[in-house]
Amino acid sequence: MAEPRNRYSTVSLVLHWGIAALVLAQVCLITLHEGAPDGAPDPYIGWHKSVGLSILVLTLVRVGWRLMNPALPAPPGTPTWEKVAARTVHVLFYVLLIAMPMTGWLASSAGGREIEWFGLFPWPLLPVEGGREAARSLMGLHGLVMKGLYVLIALHVLAALKHQFLDRDNVLHRMIPIIPRRP
Numbered sequence: 768m769a770e771p772r773n774r775y776s777t778v779s780l781v782l783h784w785g786i787a788a789l790v791l792a793q794v795c796l797i798t799l800h801e802g803a804p805d806g807a808p809d810p811y812i813g814w815h816k817s818v819g820l821s822i823l824v825l826t827l828v829r830v831g832w833r834l835m836n837p838a839l840p841a842p843p844g845t846p847t848w849e850k851v852a853a854r855t856v857h858v859l860f861y862v863l864l865i866a867m868p869m870t871g872w873l874a875s876s877a878g879g880r881e882i883e884w885f886g887l888f889p890w891p892l893l894p895v896e897g898g899r900e901a902a903r904s905l906m907g908l909h910g911l912v913m914k915g916l917y918v919l920i921a922l923h924v925l926a927a928l929k930h931q932f933l934d935r936d937n938v939l940h941r942m943i944p945i946i947p948r949r950p
């Protein structure tokens with residue numbers, strides 16, 4: 768019988784931590800954009816759009832990868848409610864990681880704001896009617912989705928800490944392999 772895998776594959780680790788770092792970068796870029804004095808150069812919103820669209824592409828790649836590579840099983844003895852909660856949070860993560868850039872892209876498209884991907888090439892706009900009014904509503908949705916993402920991140924990090932310090936299992940080790948594996 769094949770040995771059960773005791774950590775995620777390198778591709779899964781790079782996608783998990785790469786996307787997490789880019790989400791953090793998005794919040795930093797928006798903070799810099801909001802703090803930029805009027806009239807001062809503000810490259811941040813352009814970078815925010817380019818990073819956000821990269822997150823969209825990486826998340827689609829990740830969903831494809833995940834469908835071909837099942838998640839590791841929960842540690843033996845994990846109660847059903849915990850398995851259901853973890854699965855729900857993970858599925859919602861994928862939904863929101865797509866909804867977040869999509870609402871931004873749709874808003875920019877409705878407002879007719881051109882997007883240049885890191886100044887390298889024009890990113891196509893979507894055919895959205897409604898002009899500035901629609902752009903404003905979509906931006907409202909963008910902010911709302913972010914609130915949902917914050918809730919998921921908080922629950923997810925608390926769950927990871929519970930595994931590490933209360934359950935004392937290897938769930939965190941398999942996503943952060945430099946953390947020593949418990950026997």
Ligand code: HEM
Nearest residue numbers: 786787790833838839857860861920923924927938939942
């Ligand atoms: C923006 C930040 C983050 C996002 C979007 C995110 C998203 C995800 C997703 C979608 C999965 C499920 C993978 C699958 O489909 O099987 C996952 C797994 C995992 N994440 Fe995160 N994550 C983030 C941050 C973190 C942080 C900060 C930690 C550690 C403190 C962490 C620890 C883990 C662990 C241990 C797993 C594996 C769970 C298991 O094996 O059942 N994540 N994450």
Ligand code: HEM
Nearest residue numbers: 790793794797815816819820822867868871872875910913
């Ligand atoms: C996962 C990807 C993304 C994350 C995490 C993210 C996050 C955020 C956050 C936290 C805000 C501030 C919201 C508020 O203050 O209510 C924001 C605003 C904004 N985002 Fe995103 N975003 C992402 C993708 C995108 C994309 C792809 C675009 C456009 C192509 C975009 C365009 C904007 C714009 C135009 C604003 C408003 C900035 C302003 O106040 O002038 N975002 N985003």
